Amino acid sequence: MSWFRRKKKEVVTPDEKANQESSLQAKLEDKVEKPPEDKKQGVFARLKSGLKRTRSNLVGGLEAVFKGKKVIDDDLLEEIETRLLTADVGVEVTQQIIDDLTQQLQRKELASPEALLAALKDKLYKTLEPLESKLNYEDNKPYVLLVVGVNGSGKTTTIGKLAYQLKNSGKKVMLAAGDTFRAAAIDQLQRWGERNDIPVVAQKPGSDSAAVIYDAIQSAKSKGFDVLLADTAGRLHTQSHLMAELEKVVKVIKKVDPSAPHEVMLVLDSGIGQNALTQATQFQESVNVTGFTLTKLDGTAKGGIVFALANKLKLPIRFIGLGEKPDDLREFDAKAFVEALFSE
Amino acid sequence: MFDNLKSRLNKTIRNLRGQGRLSEENIKATLKEVRVALLDADVALPVVTKFLGQVKDKALGTEVLESLKPGDMMIKIVKDELTKLLGHKHSELNLKARPPVVILVAGLQGAGKTTSVGKLARWLKESKKKSVLVTSTDIYRPAAIDQLETLAEQIGVSFYPSRTDQDPKLIADNAIDQARKSLTDVVIIDTAGRLHVDDDMMKEIKDLHKATNPVETLFVIDSMLGQDAANSAAAFAEALPLTGTILTKVDGDARGGAALSAVHMTEKPIKFMGTGEKTEALESFHPERIASRILGMGDLESLFEKAEKQIDKDKAKKLTSKLKSGQGFNYEDFRDQMAQMRKMGGMKDILGKLPNMPNLPSAATNQFGDNMLKQTDAIIGSMTPVERRNPQLLQNSTSRLKRIAGGAGVTPKDVKNLIRQFSQMQKMMKKFKGGKMKNMMGMLGSKLGGGMTKLPGMPSMAGGMPSQKNKKKKKKKRK
Structure with a gap:
């Protein structure tokens, strides 16, 4: 034609x-449209x-x-x-x-x-x-979920929300403050912990991220926790020394539990452009990413990059972030995602 | 950052170069390629459309068709338009106001506002010799205030403490008040990240702006953003009288189209770029340079600037005279060269700034990244001084090889590779002795000018290559 x-x-x-x-x-x-009032x-x-x-x-x-x-x-x-x-x-x-x-x-x-x-x-x-593929926390105890991603993608916030939801569903959750680099990242995670009465394993800023997470897994293991959510510092995939550090984190985790981490979740800002592909590929090569979370979908960004990601990496999307509140993290639903793009 | 866009445009323009004259038909094809490249680079579609229109108008003018070198002309047009779009010249921060000069920083969540505030404070303190006070009005994100406090402490600037139960306006007012009393030159106000569609939050920052009357209102934008960069930039520009933009995370390899979108939508210059994790990693933005980089002309200007600063001229001179006198090139010279390169930001940085290099796949450049330099350094470090000065000792000695590999923590194969590369370089040095290479080496000691052949550190490049495989790849690409 x-x-x-x-x-x-x-x-x-x-x-x-x-x-x-x-x-x-x-x-x-058009922009000054009222955001829709959303309850639950x-x-x-x-x-x-x-x-x-x-x-x-x-x-x-x-x-x-x-x-x-x-x-x-x-x-x-x-x-x-x-x-x-x-x-x-x-x-x-x-x-x-x-x-x-x-x-x-x-x-x-x-x-x-x-x-x-x-x-x-x-x-x-x-x-x-x-x-569409949900995490199965029952498979391991503790279920170790390592959160990775570039700076500012929303890792710590995602962990905070997920911890809140898991706890509400009756799981014993522990957090590991593995971002020892960014100023006050540890405090940020600790606030989430305090708010929801969830224990946070942390050390001083600048300490070894792998060591913090190692300690956390051992602690979670001995105290019978169900899920351990481990935070890491944001890093650009181009910083080879930081990627090497992340590889070390995984290596160290395996020393406590060879089957862990059970999920390596790459957090992506839905506003991200085509670089998401390079990012995902590099993280995948380094630490074998097993799933994505797409954050900040409550703005005007559409996260269309998931289609390219789907073609290239074929990794599941676990969650989408839809706002600032702890409830605003949802399991990914392909039908809803596509329908929402089209409906009036 | 702009590597991929660069390679796309390069390919297109190279196609053009092969043709004698530009016809309307091949301009069209070129523009189509440029469109794909720009979209691939995450430039927002409306911005792409406008840009193509401008380029087309220019290109179809008589100057191009009558020009003898249409390819060159076309590059010039695209580059000029790109530069125009990015902002005419690099724009300084406005500090000419009655102190305390207020700077307000705004942007989406995770753009890098707080980090940028820290970097900016440091820059003002160190480069402009200003006293700086920073404060955070981010009462929402957990520990956001602590983050800025920690940064302020690290950098050594004043911090006005705030609490999450305070009103942002009040915090800002008090901070400015304190700065006035303590005769502080500049106050930087950090704000909470907000979505541009969040009316309440946008109103909050409008009010904050009204109350603080900043001289500079800077929009912070992530260089990795996609199409939505245009939407958010437009919305922030509508809500606030922005004076400029800070482009963050430029040390990544995103193609950086967001930069073009932001400038187009805000109609304000990019004043700074964040280029790394540390608080000193803030650079001024130069549209001409970035446009050159986009077009694969390389960022020679900044490379030379860096070289000028970093190269140890005495050492370079010594090497030159040594080669001239006919003495062989040995591992010590080799190591000096590597050190020079590392000072200049490593192989990847240098390659990124060279012209005609953009076609290297990022995986390849990553490989001859700093790790490679480090490894080479470790291997040479594990040789005895005698071996370093007499490279031939290593030619046929398995035991030396093993010992060196053990010392450097690499495999004997790695050492062998290095030796092979070194021999090739040595041969090259011999061949060119008194010829081209000597001139090149001479340039190391003399004033550095423009042009690729004058590039410092070039002879050592072969040494930095990790393997034959990569070398082949490179050759092929450069054909």
């Missing part, structure tokens, strides 16, 4: 440019409300694009492309999705805009569905 390809090759015309700009203007004006809602509702603001910023949701369309034209595909790109899905994956859809169109499999939307949703859902 050459019309589409041709269209894609074309550089943006001044008109389109103007459109882009005016939509940005609209975005600026379901994951879907919460996600939806979080993502609602996103969509209004981007001139309505994807569904709005399809609304009122009688036929599938190149504008529609172009619009899908734009949506995917601005959601950080990335050029490669976006291109792949568009190519797939184009092929389906060529084979006349998609007769209406509705069918196209359904095909798109299905494609996105099928990509994410295999990533």
Whole structure:
């Protein structure tokens, strides 16, 4: 179907440019929308409300694009492309999705805009569905969960929230203040511990992170704790000495329990761009990441990078962070995630 | 940071170089490549669109079509536009106000505000000789206040203590008051991270801004952010009269499109970049340099600056005269060279700033990172002084090899590799004695100018390479 390809090759015309700009203007004006009042809602509702603001910023949701369309034209595909790109899905994956859809169109499999939307949703859902996989804390005791990630991705906050939830579900939880580098990171974890009456194993700032976690596992073991959540300092994957330090942490953990860590969770800020792929790959190579958590999804960032991550690393997404409150950490639900991206 | 974007643009532009003249058709193809590269680099789509429009307008002008070297012309246009987009020139912090000068720092959660406040305080104290007071109005995140207090203590600047039950405005007011009384030059106010869609929090920071009337209102943004960088930057710029941006985590390898998005949306310059874990890792932002880097022209300027500062000229001169006199190049010279390189920030840093290098995969550059230098250093350190001065002793001695490997904590194979690389270098040195290489070495001692051949430390590069495999990779890429 050459019309589409041709269209894609074309550089943006001044008109389109103007459109882009005016939509940005609209975005600026739209921004002052009231955040939806959320009490205790379901994951879907919460996600939806979080993502609602996103969509209004981007001139309505994807569904709005399809609304009122009688036929599938190149504008529609172009619009899908734009949506995917601005959601950080990335050029490669976006291109792949568009190519797939184009092929389906060529084979006349998609007769209406509705069918196209359904095909798109299905494609996105099928990509994410295999990533739904819950942690099984029963497998080991103590279940050692090591949290890693770059600076500022939300590791300590995620641990705080998760600790609160695990404790509420009746588990005996312990925390290990493995971020001995950042100023007051230990205090930050200790506050979470105090707040929820959860013991925190910590040493002085600047002490050996591996040693802190080693002590914590031994303590958790002897005192019969169910879960140990171990924090680590934020580190950029390009800092080879810091990555080596992390490798050492894992090595030391294995000395206490060869099966541990039972989960190495990489925490990613949902606002992150394409660098997430490099990051994830490097952390994976160093410490064998076994799952992701996607934080800060309550903003306008969409975390579209998960689609690329899904293709490349095929690792489960454990949780998503939807706000500042302890309840705002939810188990990842692919259906809800995709639905929320599309619904009004 | 911009490595990948650089390599993308380089590829495209190299394609252009092969052609005699630019046609409208190949500009289009180029722009399409540029679009992909920019999107891959996380530049926000609206910004990309605008940028491409500007480049296209320029490129289709007569100057390009009539120009004899269309490729060069095209590079110039893209670079100029990129530089223009990034901000015309590097913009200084405004400190010309009645003290205490107030600086307000704002941004999303996890952008690096508190760390940047610490770095900025240190920079003001050390580079500008200012007395600084910092305070935190982050009453939300656990231990945020403690974090700033610890940093202030480390850096040695005043800290105005606050509590989580206090009103941010009150904290700021009191801090400024105290600075006035103690005749402090600058007050930096740290704020809580906030989402730009959180109305209450955005109102809070607007009020805080009104109450403190800062001379500088700096937006802190993570260089790894994706498309959303444009949204948040636009929202913060709308809420606050920003005066500039601090780009953080630049020591990562994110392509850094967020920088372009932020500048475009805030219409304010990037004033600083955070380039490391330590409090001294704050650098001024130079749009020209970054634009050059994006286009693969390398960041030679800063490399030379660094070289000028770091190279031990006496040692370089000594080596030059030694080579001239016909004496052989030995492991001691080799080690000196390595030390020089390490001073300049290590192999990876140097490679990143060289032109025509951006195509190296990051895995490869990582490998000849500082670890490699360290390992080489350890191996040479485990040789006896006699061996270092007489490299031939190591040629056929398994026992020496074993001993050295044991001493350096590496395998004999690693030592063998090093010896092989060293011999190659030695041969090279001999071959070029009195020729090109001598000139090159001469440059080490003399004033450093522009141009790649004059690059200091180049002869030692071969030594830093970990294995033949990498070398091959590099050769192939550079063809």
